[in-house]
Every structure is written in C-alpha cells, then in structure tokens.
Amino acid sequence: MSKTPDARDAIGDFAPKLVELTQDVLFGDIWERPGLSKRDRSLITCAALVATGRTEQMSFHFPRAVENGVTVDEIVEMITHLAFYAGWPSAMSAIMRAKELFEAKPQ
Numbered sequence: 001m002s003k004t005p006d007a008r009d010a011i012g013d014f015a016p017k018l019v020e021l022t023q024d025v026l027f028g029d030i031w032e033r034p035g036l037s038k039r040d041r042s043l044i045t046c047a048a049l050v051a052t053g054r055t056e057q058m059s060f061h062f063p064r065a066v067e068n069g070v071t072v073d074e075i076v077e078m079i080t081h082l083a084f085y086a087g088w089p090s091a092m093s094a095i096m097r098a099k100e101l102f103e104a105k106p107q
Helices: 007-011 016-027 038-052 055-067 072-086 088-103
Strands: none
Touching (some): 038 055, 038 088, 055 072, 055 088, 072 088
C-alpha cells in the first residue's frame, strides 16, 4: 500500500497542527483501529466523499481503496447505488472522477 499522504509537503508550513492531526490521529490512529478492515474503511470513506461531493479528495482515496482491496467495479457500483441516496449530481461528478482515475490504468 502507498504511504499515507504527506500533508507536510502541501500545507505543513501553513497549517502544522492540521498536518499533525492528519498524520497522527487520522492515519496513525483511526485508520489503524481493529474494528473495521482497511478495505471497509476505504469503501466507507469513498462513499462519504461521493455523498458530500468532495471530488478533490477522490484522487487519493479511490486508488487507495483499490490498494486496500476494493475493486474498481465495486467503486462504480457504490457510486451507482449512491446516486439514489446522495443525489444524481454527486454520483455523476464522482463517476467522472473515477473514470479519469482508472481509465488510464488497467485494474
């Protein structure tokens, strides 16, 4: 699996506490808790991103989900399912982002 994102490079000088919380709490604690598999956490995270329209975060989390065992077909199915719960525009934006991320790479 790829290493956790290094927010220090992107925002470390501007928001050091946010970087610390991201690295230590989110990826150091929450993602490592034994109650859910990383696969399940990835699928939940991707669903939350679709539901909230956070397409900018999908470029990290969709490929990470694949690394954690979620298939591209499952991501497409999750987005399709969420079209009826999170809204058509959210699903259409997410599917376009997924297509951009996965069409270039055979899975």
